Each structure stands twice: as structure tokens, then as C-alpha cells.
Amino acid sequence: xxxxxxxxxxxxxxxxxxxxxxxxxxxxxxxxxxxxxxxxxxxxxxxxxxxxxxxxxxxxxxxxxxxxxxxxxxxxxxxxxxxxxxxxxxxxxxxxxxxxxxxxxxxxxxxxxxxxxxxxxxxxxxxxxxxxxxxxxxxxxxxxxxxxxxxxxxxxxxxxxxxxxxxxxxxxxxxxxxxxxxxxxxxxxxxxxxxxxxxxxxxxxxxxxxxxxxxxxxxxxxxxxxxxxxxxxxxxxxxxxxxxxxxxxxxxxxxxxxxxxxxxxxxxxxxxxxxxxxxxxxxxxxxxxxxxxxxxxxxxxxxxxxxxxxxxxxxxxxxxxxxxxxxxxxxxxxxxxxxxxxxxxxxxxxxxxxxxxxxxxxxxxxxxxxxxxxx
Numbered sequence: 420x421x422x423x424x425x426x427x428x429x430x431x432x433x434x435x436x437x438x439x440x441x442x443x444x445x446x447x448x449x450x451x452x453x454x455x456x457x458x459x460x461x462x463x464x465x466x467x468x469x470x471x472x473x474x475x476x477x478x479x480x481x482x483x484x485x486x487x488x489x490x491x492x493x494x495x496x497x498x499x500x501x502x503x504x505x506x507x508x509x510x511x512x513x514x515x516x517x518x519x520x521x522x523x524x525x526x527x528x529x530x531x532x533x534x535x536x537x538x539x540x541x542x543x544x545x546x547x548x549x550x551x552x553x554x555x556x557x558x559x560x561x562x563x564x565x566x567x568x569x570x571x572x573x574x575x576x577x578x579x580x581x582x583x584x585x586x587x588x589x590x591x592x593x594x595x596x597x598x599x600x601x602x603x604x605x606x607x608x609x610x611x612x613x614x615x616x617x618x619x620x621x622x623x624x625x626x627x628x629x630x631x632x633x634x635x636x637x638x639x640x641x642x643x644x645x646x647x648x649x650x651x652x653x654x655x656x657x658x659x660x661x662x663x664x665x666x667x668x669x670x671x672x673x674x675x676x677x678x679x680x681x682x683x684x685x686x687x688x689x690x691x692x693x694x695x696x697x698x699x700x701x702x703x704x705x706x707x708x709x710x711x712x713x714x715x716x717x718x719x720x721x722x723x724x725x726x727x728x729x730x731x732x733x734x735x736x737x738x739x740x741x742x743x744x745x746x747x748x749x750x751x752x753x754x755x756x757x758x759x760x761x762x763x764x765x766x767x768x769x770x771x772x773x774x775x776x777x778x779x780x781x782x783x784x785x786x787x788x789x790x791x792x793x794x
Contacts, residue, residue, distance in 0.1 A: 485534050495614060568723075587617060588617055649777075660686045699715070
């Protein structure tokens with residue numbers, strides 16, 4: 420059962436069946452895998468929506484453990500004591516791996532402190548252990564288990580994309596690079612490298628208006644500008660982009676400048692990958708199904724089941740998707756194409772899946788905020 424779930428081969432069902440899957444991830448402490456599957460292109464859309472609710476089901480650590488982590492991991496113990504003494508007891512946000520609290524520095528500067536506690540890390544590493552045991556079993560029965568190769572690839576990609584979040588120095592580096600590239604376009608909080616470590620990340624707390632508190636027309640304008648910047652500047656020009664632009668990570672300052680406050684999940688594309696994306700977009704825009712398939716074959720790995728016959732079938736599926744009206748949700752259309760690839764035995768590589776995940780997150784934010792609905 421775990422192998423089938425990890426392969427993303429979840430069939431459509433009624434809401435009771437989908438809810439049972441949702442509870443499975445909660446009860447087995449595999450929330451992170453469920454969250455990861457919520458953007459996996461081979462998972463049906465209705466199931467993706469249900470799994471996305473796992474983003475809201477994270478429990479906070481015991482406050483004493485949070486304080487202990489801050490004190491033990493920060494180099495400057497006097498500053499650590501001050502931060503702990505002024506720590507708000509309720510977190511600003513809680514994730515599967517990290518959680519964020521408000522405090523201040525000795526000079527009075529308000530800060531946001533992100534912490535990875537030992538219990539959070541232990542739970543996540545237990546998830547990785549379960550996933551790797553499934554991967555080992557699937558490797559032993561690769562020929563007998565349907566979609567075993569796809570499941571193994573999924574687990575490897577999951578581990579690669581998520582383990583970096585355990586070391587908060589990665590987020591510090593991401594924020595500094597994003598500031599260097601796009602600091603003129605957005606307001607980015609200052610990150611205090613001198614106070615940050617692998618398990619504690621200290622950044623300036625910036626005051627701004629949350630998206631949900633803005634008029635619908637204003638937030639739609641902000642988000643559409645962010646999407647244009649995402650596609651043209653971050654992805655196409657620099658190959659370095661934010662892959663978690665959800666409502667809680669975007670604010671507006673009093674000067675009407677967009678503030679971005681979370682850099683834990685970033686995507687990186689090399690020049691070759693950017694060239695393939697440009698070729699894909701061009702063929703997609705002109706409705707050239709055969710060319711789209713040619714590019715997709717360069718963007719993924721062909722399994723033993725992929726053949727000239729399945730490639731022809733895939734071309735027909737791509738043509739049907741290109742003829743559909745997906746409105747402004749490019750990510751939905753591309754996800755469906757990637758899903759068709761997986762079903763045909765063409766396994767798309769991680770960088771392209773992560774890009775679609777980032778775009779899907781941003782487009783989901785646009786649609787939620789534009790409709791006046793928010794969580």
C-alpha cells in the first residue's frame with residue numbers, strides 16, 4: 420500500500436475514500452509525504468486538493484523544547500537568553516519541519532526566529548526511514564510490483580527536495596542570494612548570519628499588510644506582477660526562484676512594495692534546463708504536440724515500458740491537453756501533461772517537477788486571493 424501511495428498511483432474515489440487516505444498520512448506521521456504528493460503530477464486533482472490540507476495540520480513543539488533548541492544551538496548565549504526571555508509563546512507559523520516565533524534582539528529590533536526542534540527533526544527522519552524501507556522492498560521486487568521504478572524515483576526525489584530544510588543555514592544562503600538578485604524588486608527581511616545556525620535562523624521581523632487583509636483588486640495586481648517576475652526574472656533569466664509563494668509568505672509594505680518572508684523552499688535550474696523549459700513553452704504556446712513530446716523526452720528518463728507506440732499515444736494525449744482551455748492555470752495543464760508522461764513510462768526529472776510545484780503554489784495563491792477566499 421505504501422509503495423502504491425509513494426508512486427502517486429492514487430485512483431479517484433468518493434470523498435469518504437479520499438478522507439481515509441488523508442487520515443492515513445496523519446496517523447502514520449507521513450504528513451510530509453502527503454504534502455509532497457499534493458503537487459505530484461500523477462496524483463488525481465481531487466486527491467491533490469485533499470492532501471494539500473495537510474499543510475494546515477502541523478502541531479507545534481513544546482515551548483520549553485523550542486527555548487532549549489535556541490539556547491543550545493546559538494553561539495552567542497547572551498543574545499540567546501535575551502531572545503528566549505522575549506519569545507512570544509504562540510508561534511507565527513508551524514510547518515512539518517520548522518516553526519517561527521516572534522522575539523527581539525537586545526537593541527530592540529523585532530525578529531522572527533525559525534527553529535527546528537529535535538522532536539520535529541526526529542519525526543521527519545522517521546518519515547524518511549519509512550520511505551527508504553519501502554524503497555528497499557520495491558527494489559527487491561521491482562519486476563513484480565507495478566510502477567515500482569516510479570515509486571523508487573519518487574522517494575529519491577522526495578528525500579532530495581526535503582532534507583535540505585533540516586539545515587536552516589540553507590535558508591539563510593537562499594535568502595542572501597535572493598536579496599542579491601532581486602532586492603530592488605522586493606523587500607526582503609535582513610537575515611542575521613551572526614545569530615543563525617543549523618537549527619535556529621534569525622531574521623528581521625518586517626511589518627506589512629497580509630494579502631487577505633487587502634482589497635481583492637489590489638492583491639490580484641500584486642500577485643500577477645509576482646507571477647510575471649517569477650516566470651521572466653527568476654526562472655528564465657536567473658534559474659533561481661521561490662517555490663513556496665503561498666499567502667502566508669507574501670506581504671505588502673506601507674509603500675506598496677511586495678515583501679517576501681520565507682526562503683526555505685527554492686528552485687534552481689541550470690542553463691540547459693532553462694533552455695529545455697524555453698523550448699517546451701514555445702512548443703506549448705504554438706500547440707506543437709510532437710515537438711512538446713520531443714522536449715519532454717529530454718526532460719525525463721524513459722522506463723522499459725516507454726516505446727515508439729507509447730510515445731505516439733502520449734503525443735495524442737498532449738494534443739488533447741493543448742486543445743483544452745485551462746484559463747490562467749498553466750501549472751494545471753502542465754501537471755496533466757506530466758501525469759500522462761508518467762502513465763506512459765516517461766519519468767520527468769526533479770527540476771521540472773519542482774518548477775511546476777512552485778508555479779502551482781503561486782497560481783493557487785492567485786486564485787484563492789482573487790476569489791476573496793482564504794484560509
